[in-house]
Amino acid sequence: xxxxxxxxxxxxxxxxxxxxxxxVWSALAxxxxxxxxxxxxxxxxxxxxxxxxxxxxxxxxxxxxxxTRIEIAPGRxxxxxxxxxxxxxxxxxxxxxxxxxxxxxxxxxxx
Amino acid sequence: MTPSTIELVPAAEDRRIARHAAAAIVLTxxxxxxxxxxxxxxxxxxxxxxxxxxARWGWREAVWVALLRVFAGSLLLGQFLAPGFFLSLxxxxxxxxxxxxxxxxxxxxxxPVSHSILAAFAHIGAQLVVARLWLVPHDGVFYxxxxxxxxxxxxxxxxxxxxARLLHELGRARAPAGKSPER
Numbered sequence: 001x002x003x004x005x006x007x008x009x010x011x012x013x014x015x016x017x018x019x020x021x022x023x024v025w026s027a028l029a030x031x032x033x034x035x036x037x038x039x040x041x042x043x044x045x046x047x048x049x050x051x052x053x054x055x056x057x058x059x060x061x062x063x064x065x066x067x068t069r070i071e072i073a074p075g076r077x078x079x080x081x082x083x084x085x086x087x088x089x090x091x092x093x094x095x096x097x098x099x100x101x102x103x104x105x106x107x108x109x110x111x
Numbered sequence: 112m113t114p115s116t117i118e119l120v121p122a123a124e125d126r127r128i129a130r131h132a133a134a135a136i137v138l139t140x141x142x143x144x145x146x147x148x149x150x151x152x153x154x155x156x157x158x159x160x161x162x163x164x165x166a167r168w169g170w171r172e173a174v175w176v177a178l179l180r181v182f183a184g185s186l187l188l189g190q191f192l193a194p195g196f197f198l199s200l201x202x203x204x205x206x207x208x209x210x211x212x213x214x215x216x217x218x219x220x221x222x223p224v225s226h227s228i229l230a231a232f233a234h235i236g237a238q239l240v241v242a243r244l245w246l247v248p249h250d251g252v253f254y255x256x257x258x259x260x261x262x263x264x265x266x267x268x269x270x271x272x273x274x275a276r277l278l279h280e281l282g283r284a285r286a287p288a289g290k291s292p293e294r
Contacts, residue, residue: 004272004276007222007223007224007271007272007275007276007279008222008224008272008275009219009220009221009222009224009225010220011216011217011220011221011222011225012221012222012224012225012228012271015221015224015225015228015229016224016228016264016268019228019232019260019263019264019267019268020264022232022260022264023257023260023261023264026256026257026260027257030253030254030256030257031254031257
C-alpha cells in the first residue's frame, strides 16, 4: 500500500482531504434526519411565537378557554397542560421530529 | 457506370483513439459484471484510460475516447438511450469539462489523482442534477449525495493512482527505445 503513495503529488493529498471534507459536509447537511430546530406556536391561525429548541423553557399562551403551557427542551417540545376538555395535544407527548404537530383545536391553539 | 468508392484512410491519431476507446469499452463491460451496492456507485475503471489519454495525448483525444466509450459501452450493454445512458453521458461531459480545466493546474503539484478526483466530483454532480431534474423530481435524490461523494473520493483516488502508475510505466517503456510513443 505504501508503494502507491509515491504516485501522489503534494496537491493530490490536498485534493483527497478536500474530497473527504465534502463527504463529511454533505453527510452533515443531508443526513440531519429531520431534527427540528424550532417550534412554531400558532393560535387562531396566527403565529404567536417561534421558539428555538436550544434550551429548556416553559411558554404560556393565553387562549379563549385559559392558559396553555408549552414546555420546550433541547431538540423537542410538548404541550404540558391545556385547559381544553379532551387533552389531545397533551396526550400527543413530546414532539421530536421536524414537521410534528400537536393540535388543541377546540381552543384554537396549535403548536 | 463505374462504381464509386470512398476510401477512408485512418490517420495514426484515429487508430490511437480507436485503440484507447476499445480498452475503455472493455473496462466498462467488465465493470458491468461487478455487483453494485447502489445504482450509480461504481468504480468507473474506464476513466483510467481517459486520464492516461489526457496526460499523453491531450484533451481532444480524451474527449473522443470518453464519448466513444459512453456510446459504444451503452450499445453493448443494451443501455443506449435508456436513463442510465443519459446519466453516463452527462457525467462524462461534466467530467471532461472539469478535466479541461484541471489539466491546467500546476503539474508539479497536481497529478492524475487530482484530475481523477475532480472529474469524479463533476461526474456525480452532473448525474445528481440530471437525476433531480428528470428521473427523480424530488430533493430526496440529494439524500444520496454523501454516498456518491464518498465513492468519488475512493474511486477517484484509486483510478488516479492506477493512471499515475500506468503513465510512469508507459513513459519508462518508451524512454530507452527512443521510439515514438504508440500507446
